[in-house]
Amino acid sequence: MRKVVFRGMKADEKRNRVLWCSIAVVALVIALALSLKGSKGLQWVISGLTVGSIYALVAMGFSIIYASTRVINFAQGEFSMLGGMLMYTFSSQVGLPAWLSFILAVTVVTALGAGFERAVIHRMEGASVVALIIVTIGFSIFIRAVAKWIWGTDPVKIAAFLGEEPLRFLGASIVPQSFWVFGFTAVAVILVFLFFNRTLPGKGMRAAAGNPDAASLVGVSTSTSSLLAWTMAAALGAAAGIIIAPINFAAYSFGVMLGLKGFAAAILGGLGSAPGAVVGGLILGVLEIMTAGAFPSGYKDAVAFLIIILVLLVRPQGLLGKPEGEKV
Amino acid sequence: MEKLEKIDATEKGRNYRILLILSVFIFTVPFWAGLIPGSILHMDIVNLMVLAGTYACAVIGLNLLVGYAGQISLGHAAFFGIGAYTTAILCTRMAWFPTWLGVILGGLVAGIIGWLVGVPVLRLKGHYLAMATLGLGEIAFILFTQLKGLTGGTLGILNIPSLSIFGLEFDTEFKLYFLIWAVVMLMMLLSINIICSRVGRALRALHSSDDAAEAMGINTARYKTMIFVLSAVFAGIGGALFAHFLNYIDPASFTFFLSILFITMVVIGGMGNIWGGLVGVIFLIFLPEVIQGLPHWIPLVPESLTNFGNYELVVYGLLLILFMMYMPKGIAFGLSRGTSYAKTKFGHLRDRISARKYEGH
Structure with missing residues (x-):
């Protein structure tokens, strides 16, 4: 028993070390970009962190659902796409104020996520994980097709929340929307952290993720925690899609790439770990912008994926993930 | 041990009989399919079956990998594409190059790349392996698009010659049908032999528990790599046949969506059932066509509904969900x-x- 505890502590220490190492590497890359490219480098860093924050939010959605159901939700990117498109409908087509459209769009997508969990995932108890994954693929095809029917194929522009005029900062120009992205991501991360560490349902979800049988013995409902996970993931995804839309436009097809990147970020950080998702997202965002600056633009994603694969070969459980398969 | 071999032998005999019956059925399809008036079907069965045959090559291999060895791959479109590009480049650059050799080399190149990639990547497990293979698929897609001198970029490669074997031209769908399905049946025969053998037992052992299999003295890494390479070869051959069938290829045919389609075919057909791959391919190739033809069969459907842009994808997504809800182990099971x-x-x-x-x- 003592030995197991000791091993656990060692793994924790190692995770912390990896966390600091990865932060140091990112800081080094950023410093290098700043010193070599000056204001252009600063511009890259800020756009990288902006995109990275969005990836972090999507990745958190992946991680939360994975932690409570072991399912990779391939429709996660579609939640973001729907968020952006609904924001367009409410704010530009209907003409509601931005804050109200935001709330409405997030609510609709959240209801959809929760509804899907109740109608499908909940009823498939005992099915294999692969079957559940195929179900989420079916769901994403469905959402995409309906969105294409409703909104067509052309990307739409959504007005920024607070003005479009870029701010000048040390020679770099920053769109004000970036600050919304940073602020919202920070608030969301803190809220998720508080939820999982300070509230009873959150603690219950963590218990259910760790050991579903033991958790249900002490009265944690795994069914409720699955519902909560889908609800939160849908809300996070929708919000991410909405706040990035003024920078990147929105279209029915944008969910695929966002989902793919979010999944990559979640894996890079370590699946099921919320801090891992944030770290993974930010690293992926910065990495992408940096490689876009250093390599021909067509190869941008290839370099990012190559680095993720190489990281996984060194740390097969992701940067901050817990090693799997210890029990025999 | 002898008992196990006996069980495998009876299983093999049963599967051989199914294969025989299936072959007889499949090879008579083109004869009666032409007799059904096109106005009833709204689809070209032979054409779809040839396409299904090329996909089936990839899916049979993937079923061995996912269903028997328990290793997931979300990047098999890459091997399909590598096979297609290998033969396309060889046969268009050098007019004298025998097309049948192009197909074999397509499988071989895919296998070699599969081996180079598989050895390091197969150490990963579960979703991490899924991510790594997904990344490899994306990298392959980007290379197909970006290596313009070799692959023709987004335009792809045009005028790929039809397949011919020692002067025997497979220039019509009707002729190609028999060749492609003969290849598919050979692959089925090979997989039946693999599954009902020592290797198959080892695979089943490592599927249920890596560590237990390792403790029994099974070299799990070797078996995983072997099946991965085999599935890459199958996919490469399928891709090469695909290139000769369509006579042109472009990167858009080998995206992430194709990898997802392959894995969906495996799961919906019946993961870990030897016939599952075939069932899944034929089902998912015909499903969209049937959905598309549906309004023509039901006389009273209002015009507005049949014109509704891409309703077939909406229905397709819904059906995928419903099938998994009510047949989570796949159609074959x-x-x-x-x-x-x-x-x-x-x-x-x-x-x-x-x-x-x-x-x-």
């Missing part, structure tokens, strides 16, 4: 469960009848 259910049901009846006779009612 559903079918076999159905037949065994019928057997027990009728077995009961028979028993009751004989019992009544005995009791003199």
Whole structure:
């Protein structure tokens, strides 16, 4: 028993070390970009962190659902796409104020996520994980097709929340929307952290993720925690899609790439770990912008994926993930 | 040990019989398919079956990998594409190059790349392996698009010659049908032999538990790599046949969506059922066509509904969800469960009848 505890502590220490190492590497890359490219480098860093924050939010959605159901939700990117498109409908087509459209769009997508969990995932108890994954693929095809029917194929522009005029900062120009992205991501991360560490349902979800049988013995409902996970993931995804839309436009097809990147970020950080998702997202965002600056633009994603694969070969459980398969 | 071999032998015999019956059916399809008037079907069965045959090559291999070795791959479109590009580049650059050799080399190149990639990547497990293979698929897609000198970029490669083997031209769909399905049946034969053998038993062991299999003295890494390479070769051959069938290829044919389609075919057909791959391919190739043809069959569907842009994708997504909800193990398992259910049901009846006779009612 003592030995197991000791091993656990060692793994924790190692995770912390990896966390600091990865932060140091990112800081080094950023410093290098700043010193070599000056204001252009600063511009890259800020756009990288902006995109990275969005990836972090999507990745958190992946991680939360994975932690409570072991399912990779391939429709996660579609939640973001729907968020952006609904924001367009409410704010530009209907003409509601931005804050109200935001709330409405997030609510609709959240209801959809929760509804899907109740109608499908909940009823498939005992099915294999692969079957559940195929179900989420079916769901994403469905959402995409309906969105294409409703909104067509052309990307739409959504007005920024607070003005479009870029701010000048040390020679770099920053769109004000970036600050919304940073602020919202920070608030969301803190809220998720508080939820999982300070509230009873959150603690219950963590218990259910760790050991579903033991958790249900002490009265944690795994069914409720699955519902909560889908609800939160849908809300996070929708919000991410909405706040990035003024920078990147929105279209029915944008969910695929966002989902793919979010999944990559979640894996890079370590699946099921919320801090891992944030770290993974930010690293992926910065990495992408940096490689876009250093390599021909067509190869941008290839370099990012190559680095993720190489990281996984060194740390097969992701940067901050817990090693799997210890029990025999 | 002898007992296991006996079980495998009976299993093999059963599967051989199914294969024989299936081959007879498949190879007669082009003869009767032409007799059905096109106005009823709204689809070209032979054309779709040739496409299904090329996909089936990839899916059979993937089924071995996912269903038997328990290793997921979300990047098999890459091997399909590598096979297609290998033969396309060779046969268009050098007019004298024999096309059949192009197909074989397509499989070979895909296998070599599969081996180079598989050795390091197969150390990963579960979703991490899924991510790594997904990344490899994306990298391959980007290379297909970006290596313009070799692959023609987004325009792709045009005018790929039709397949010919020692002067025998496979220039029509009708002729190609028999060749491609013969290849598919050969692959099925090979997989039956693999599954019902020592290798198959080892694979099943490592599927249920890596560590236990390792403890039994099974070199799990070797078997995983072997099946991965085999599935890459199958996919490469399928891709090469695909290139010669369509006569042109472009990167858009080998995206992430194709990898997802392959894995969906495996799961919906029946993961870990040797016939599952075939069932999944044929089902998912014909499903969209049937959905598309549906409004023509039902006379009273309002025009507005049939014109509704891409309703077939909406229905397709919904059906995928419903099928997994009610047949989470796939259609092939559903079918076999159905037949065994019928057997027990009728077995009961028979028993009751004989019992009544005995009791003199």
